Amino acid sequence: MNYDVLVIGGGASGMMTAGQVAARGKRVLLLEKNPTLGAKLSITGGGRCNITNAEQDEHKLLVHYGDAQPFLHSAFSQFGVRDTFRFFEERGLPLVEQAHKRVFPVSERAQDVVSVLKKYLHEGGVEIRCGATVEKIHVIDGTISGVSVNGQRLTANSYILATGGHSHPETGSTGDGFNWLSMLGHAVKAQTPTIVPLAVADAWVKGLAGTTLPAVRIVFYLDGVKKHALKGDILCTHFGLSGPLILNTASTVADLLHEGAVTAIIDLYPSEDIGAFDNRIIAVFDANKNKTLKNVWNEIAPLGTQHALMPLLKGIDPDSKVNSITKEQRRMIVDLLKTLPVSITGLMGYERAVIADGGLSLEEVDMRTMRSKKYENLFVTGDLLHISRPSGGYSLQLCWTTGFVAGKNA
Numbered sequence: 001m002n003y004d005v006l007v008i009g010g011g012a013s014g015m016m017t018a019g020q021v022a023a024r025g026k027r028v029l030l031l032e033k034n035p036t037l038g039a040k041l042s043i044t045g046g047g048r049c050n051i052t053n054a055e056q057d058e059h060k061l062l063v064h065y066g067d068a069q070p071f072l073h074s075a076f077s078q079f080g081v082r083d084t085f086r087f088f089e090e091r092g093l094p095l096v097e098q099a100h101k102r103v104f105p106v107s108e109r110a111q112d113v114v115s116v117l118k119k120y121l122h123e124g125g126v127e128i129r130c131g132a133t134v135e136k137i138h139v140i141d142g143t144i145s146g147v148s149v150n151g152q153r154l155t156a157n158s159y160i161l162a163t164g165g166h167s168h169p170e171t172g173s174t175g176d177g178f179n180w181l182s183m184l185g186h187a188v189k190a191q192t193p194t195i196v197p198l199a200v201a202d203a204w205v206k207g208l209a210g211t212t213l214p215a216v217r218i219v220f221y222l223d224g225v226k227k228h229a230l231k232g233d234i235l236c237t238h239f240g241l242s243g244p245l246i247l248n249t250a251s252t253v254a255d256l257l258h259e260g261a262v263t264a265i266i267d268l269y270p271s272e273d274i275g276a277f278d279n280r281i282i283a284v285f286d287a288n289k290n291k292t293l294k295n296v297w298n299e300i301a302p303l304g305t306q307h308a309l310m311p312l313l314k315g316i317d318p319d320s321k322v323n324s325i326t327k328e329q330r331r332m333i334v335d336l337l338k339t340l341p342v343s344i345t346g347l348m349g350y351e352r353a354v355i356a357d358g359g360l361s362l363e364e365v366d367m368r369t370m371r372s373k374k375y376e377n378l379f380v381t382g383d384l385l386h387i388s389r390p391s392g393g394y395s396l397q398l399c400w401t402t403g404f405v406a407g408k409n410a
């Protein structure tokens with residue numbers, strides 16, 4: 001069977017691109033190695049799917065893609081944020097903008113996004129084969145001539161690679177596309193996890209697993225020298241620190257880790273200086289003279305931190321009456337809550353990463369069509385492209401944009 005277009009990878013960009021090819025009346029086959037489509041898409045945004053970013057000013061939006069910005073204007077003019085809204089809302093999935101311009105389906109169900117795309121594929125008549133692992137790409141005379149799937153050879157006029165990156169490999173994204181692109185002679189930048197939680201040595205962080213420390217300030221130090229400060233919410237996990245604030249700073253921390261030892265200090269109450277914070281503690285102690293420290297902890301520290309943080313106050317018994325706490329001991333409490341120490345041991349690996357940097361160099365792709373500059377009948381989408389970006393819906397928007405453009409041109 002000869003197809004017009006063969007799409008390899010049934011993730012976000014693969015589904016968008018296959019549907020778009022079919023909408024042009026082409027005969028298209030979508031190959032996905034998992035038993036179902038959109039495994040990674042269904043876990044995005046913690047299962048809520050941050051589907052795009054609501055920044056409508058294209059220039060401001062593209063700044064977030066760093067060095068890739070100049071390459072993206074044409075593709076985004078063909079399918080930008082407004083088109084994403086229109087595409088999903090016209091198909092019965094209303095979207096809503098939340099904090100920091102993050103956009104989610106109103107239903108807050110990533111699975112609903114997968115369902116819309118599946119319906120799009122079925123309505124367009126896309127032939128779908130799940131459980132189909134592409135093992136090899138064949139080339140004859142500088143043209144892609146076919147792929148091997150489970151021992152069978154399949155051919156098409158054009159091929160779209162949409163096999164994704166390396167993050168969360170259990171979803172099927174095991175980096176196969178990078179190997180094929182390298183084998184085809186393309187320049188592929190080595191991948192490193194970028195939007196990824198930080199691993200830490202400190203037991204107190206692990207003791208707070210699942211707790212969000214709200215509106216804190218974190219300052220990173222390289223060999224004791226202050227380098228980088230941020231304010232926002234931090235999520236403690238059983239392996240380290242996470243949440244959007246941390247995820248978006250991971251690549252900066254990775255650079256520091258190459259140079260030396262990285263530590264951090266967390267100020268749980270950045271809006272109060274030491275004097276004001278101390279006065280607040282004095283007022284709480286005065287109002288609760290006969291209570292124990294552990295019984296007033298939630299009034300002076302974030303909720304749920306007692307069991308993990310109080311053991312760090314060496315020499316202070318949690319059962320001490322607050323009226324017996326000395327000025328020096330109170331000062332220890334202030335220091336702990338305003339300069340909570342963390343030792344960063346590294347970045348978590350691909351298994352916890354949202355995005356890995358690296359991929360096909362944009363110099364080697366005609367970004368107006370997503371066509372390889374080396375192979376006339378090869379197109380590339382999504383996480384396979386070397387485009388750095390923060391979390392906030394920018395990755396999926398890239399999938400919709402590059403998927404649409406490749407699908408329009410393949």
Ligand SMILES: Cc1cc2nc3c(=O)[nH]c(=O)nc-3n(C[C@H](O)[C@H](O)[C@H](O)COP(=O)(O)OP(=O)(O)OC[C@H]3O[C@@H](n4cnc5c(N)ncnc54)[C@H](O)[C@@H]3O)c2cc1C
Pocket residue numbers: 008009010011012013014031032033034037038039040041043044045046049050051052132133134135162163164165167168171172173174175176177353354355381382383384392393394395396397399
């Ligand atoms: C936990 C997590 C949360 C995220 N949340 C968000 C978010 O809220 N917002 C956002 O913008 N981005 C988010 N991202 C990033 C976003 O999910 C990715 O950028 C996006 O899924 C990439 O889509 P893709 O089409 O390039 O590849 P993928 O979605 O990775 O799909 C690739 C597909 O190709 C298949 N495949 C691989 N090799 C083969 C082969 N040899 N043969 C056949 N099929 C193959 C895989 O099984 C997979 O289904 C998140 C990522 C993670 C890991």
